[in-house]
Amino acid sequence: GAVVSQHPSWVICKSGTSVKIECRSLDFQATTMFWYRQFPKQSLMLMATSNEGSKATYEQGVEKDKFLINHASLTLSTLTVTSAHPEDSSFYICSASGGTGGGWADTQYFGPGTRLTVL
């Protein structure tokens, strides 16, 4: 099956610093990658949709200048949390879709997630 990796798996940083999270599709080309955030005891919330070679589409309420997304290749997308604050502490999960059929039928494969703690 398709494998998606994330790095790092966990990170602890000081308030005000920036953190970069990588999402890689290891054995397929991901035309679309999604970034989700999950707070404790809550469900996954979509932050943004990223298509290779184009700007990411952010969900309402997600600051694009704070959460920088780059999808420079078909196997790598990065999420940078700039000037992180304690309220940004969360579980960040990416998913990748490589289908060419378009629409909702393409399977998404999830990365293992990155747990961010901002002190």
Added chain:
Amino acid sequence: RKEVEQDPGPFNVPEGATVAFNCTYSNSASQSFFWYRQDCRKEPKLLMSVYSSGNEDGRFTAQLNRASQYISLLIRDSKLSDSATYLCVVPEGGRRALTFGSGTRLQVQP
């Protein structure tokens, strides 16, 4: 009304029991549905897809009721390893993004 609603549980059942979860969705145009399983501090993993009236895979059965806009997941002969949070997921119309329900927590006890 939330786009996808689930009873958060927890459902505490003994081993061997049959348990069912329901999920309601608001978008009547939705064509496909998914059940994901998420273990604590892990990523969601696809359990079942539902495209028509239902789907069955071993001990797991998913059923779709379009008229009432709900999907159910039935787990027979529960195992300890079934303990997890079960997420009802509905794709967002023409986009590829997924809308997740808040999840139903299942705890199977010995």
